[in-house]
Amino acid sequence: MTQTTGDHTPEERRNARVILNRLVKLYPNVTTALAYDEPWQLLISTVLSAQTTDENINKVAPVLFGRYPTPADLAGAKPEDVEKIIFSTGYYRQKTKSIIALSGDLVDTYDGEVPSTLEELVMLPGVGRKTASVVLAEVWNLPAIAVDTHVKRVMNRLGITSFTDPEKVERDLRELYPQDRWSDISMTVIQFGRDVCDAKRPRCWECPLRDRCAFEDKAVGPHH
Ligand code: SF4
DSSP: OOTTTTTOHHHHHHHHHHHHHHHHHHTOOOOOOOOSSSSSHHHHHHHHHSOHHHHHHHHHHHHHHHHOHHHHHTOOOHHHHHHHHHGGGHHHHHHHHHHHHHHHHHHHHTTTTTSSSSSTTSSSSTHHHHHHHEEEEEEEOOOOOOHHHHHEEEHHTTTOOOHHHHHHHHHHHHHHHHHHGHHHHHHHHHHHHHHTTHHHHHHGGOTGGGGGGGOTOOOTTTTT
């Protein structure tokens, strides 16, 4: 059966809202774990954060931005110097290419500023919808839903969406939740995915969403 976005029942919508309300209660002040002083730094750090932890990025970022304090500095950097700094983040060659080109685009097209629309952000090198959504919500306080592996997994398990392709999950969630709730979703669900609904060992026995969760394989204790 093919499902298109938009065919949720009123009960599914109510359930989705109750779940989000509980998550917001659980994590009222959650924000990105990436440390940054300026918007462009968050953009670069989010690109670097693919396939690694935020803690790791927070170690690398001060060195990177200490050496290259502006987008123009990073745009003019030698790739081998940048590679050395960001080596520990993985995929360092590709990430170096992306962040140098991205900084160049910020300087050339946006006067060194971070653009404020999804359409402009996703045109930047190395920036996908997830990174763009993080930046829109964090920097510009605009409604956006960043779908990463945590959001996808948790929303699938809960039965809120049946899509697995991140872009389809994002569209489905946009359709399911009113716009003023969009920015609540990513950070709370990501934190919940880290703390409780872990990929390998979900802590279902102590999960505050257990009564609303559609996941069939709920863990009953720490040793299962
Ligand atoms: S009951 Fe288990 S699978 Fe469902 S949301 Fe909670 S931790 Fe995740």
